[in-house]
Amino acid sequence: MKLYIARQPIFNKDKTLFGYELLYRNSEKNYFPGIDDELATKELASNILTEFDFSLLTNGKYGFINFTKDVLMSEIPLLFHPQNIVIEILEDVVVDEALIERIKFLKKKQYILALDDFVNDGRFERIMSFIDIIKVEYTLLSPEERKKVARRFKGVKRLVAERIETQEDLSMAMADGYDLFQGYFFSKPIIVSKNSITITQSSYFRLWREASKEAPDFNSLEEIIKVDVGLMHKLLAHLNTIMFYRGNRITSIKSALVYLGIKNTKRWIMLLLLREITSNENDELAKQSLIRAVFMEKLMEEMGRENDMQDAYLVGLLSKIDNVLEDNLNVILNELELPNKIRSALIKGDGVLGKSLECIRNYEQSNWGKVAEFAQKYGLNPEYIPSLYLFSLEYADKVFGCEALAKL
Template sequence: MTKDFLIGRQQIFDRDLRVFAYELLFRDINGNAAETFGPTAASNQIIVDSLLEYGLDQVVGTQLAFVNFTRENLLSETPFLLPKDKVVIEVLEDVHIDEALIQALQDLVQKGYRIALDDFVFDERWLPLIEMAHLIKFDIQKVTPAASGWVMERLKELPVRFLAEKVETQEQYREYRALGCDYFQGFLFSKPNVVRGKRLETSQHAVLQLLAKINQPKVSIPDLARTVSMDVGLSYKLLRYINSAFFALPKQIDSLNFAITYLGIREIQRWTSLISLASFPDQPKEIVKIALIRARMCESLAAYLKLPGTEQFFLVGLMSTIDQLLEIALDDVVASLPLSREVKNALVSRAGLAGEALNCAINYECWNLDAVKFENLSLPEIGKIHLESVSWANKICRVLEN
């Protein structure tokens, strides 16, 4: 039996748009969902291998993982193989409810697992499951706000939380937030969404100018040291990151010049870029994480095919959420920066190989698998690169937060 699989993630946000969890999305190499593989053993193999062999921490970091389970998965006790403090057991809407299923879920709840009911539409047959559920998910493309509100009112005495999924507009988010939904999921939060203009502050502009300059191919070590040293906070952060255990250096580095000479200009370019990106404290951390995943994935796609100029691919991915960080149209941000024509075209028009790599990263991120392609790489190869990029970004974010 093949063990090739793909894993995707979609963010689940709380009412303040902080990441609460990720729903894990499974497909085989032909694009079939995990629950359609056929025999229970195959479904279990895919789910367990992907989570246990690769590791939940590598995929979701410190957040929870929502995982879909079929009736057969639940009855075969597959969820017990996963850590109860890291997963939410998502019961699919078409599951057959009987005493065996109810008992299986009761056993999970008694052991401390959390239960979510997917694509919920009220029916009396769901009552035994509702009493055990921790979360109820509304597919707002299938149910009306009035119907969702009626369910929430009827169940208000129960300690259950509500999640609106497939949220695609700001209006939908505001409406379901007003109704009392606690969590939100959908493409609105996963793709660039500029909702208002924002004046570019001087400090942010300086950081962006620095970010563009240090990624120029001909910048010298003395020039880079002078540029970084112009910002005391940036210099301090750079030294802290270099001195962190992440680098596993044989000795601590106590000066910027020595740090740049020791590590080399390309490595300093990369890390200064990351630090620069982290200089937007008022924006959701998830936007920064998305940028890191895209940057690493674009670079890795290029490296996998041994393409030249992988640092350019990295910069394209890194800058791809800058419009969200600044809440300014991407065209306007890119026009204000001394980026190369190739980088600008890749960002704005998705032109060139770097633009194609960015398209590939974004399509995988949005689980648009039919559009996921890059040169002659296979879907499993791209999926592996994505997972490695997610793991790398999670590690970097832990460093950035210290």
């Protein structure tokens, strides 16, 4: 699965780069896909914060991002450093007391504020003193209207002339007094894309690192989840499915994590990571991985190897991960910093974990003779293997069925 962002450069008078407007895209088609503005802003912000390197995306310059009123009032703007971002207030935002207080707060935090598609109709007079940049769709306004904006704000605000499409447009905008320029004359929005998982940059990886510490901190786990709205929803949905719901619904992040415990939290994180990598279109691959994980865990239990159950679960869950990532398995395991015995089992098939993984693969391929050899070597009843596989299958069906139900 790939993530997409479009960026369109904004230039100074001397045609040096001032920054980029960052635009939501969900495919290689270079136009806004027509989804809800608030959802687009949230997804764009989430992708930038968790998947893309902001400074690389903007070449160390400013990133202009459109904000709806609801997103502006949320904590999302504060996740960006004020030296990096220009907060664009959309033209349809209604100015009320709550918005004015929010604008004052953001200015105290030293954020740069811009008005998008400004038409000088008086709607934003109450917040004008807090505005740093005014963007005008230059070629959509009459010559008199765009000159009127320039006469009023030249030297007071930075003025961006958008929709500059010809040299003539640029020359007129400069003559009018505009000092920043954006449009097809310079460049159309350019799509930037990447695979959705660079493991070390994902929220799931940061959660995994914290949960894998010798003494995990629930407060730190909570802070990681709080900055990712989607992740927060997934946790609460997971807890409030029929798999885990026992009485009162759980609504706080920390209580959810405490209820799960570190062991189950780690499992949830790794399953999320796997599902993100495989994408919703290939959820069956994640489901097959979960079947293997449960199978191997129960196998360790039957063999009296309780200390190996957690590692066996992870080996099974990760056994298909290199099928869907461009990186090789060694790179992936290095990023996850997994113990050597898990690495050896997955890469070389070593040890009891490696042999157990081979057993489940043989079972999936109906190599019954190989399955029987494994059972004999480790003192297991061969008839136990099919019942174990059936248990694992039913468990995975239940988990994925509950999560689908939670989305309804």
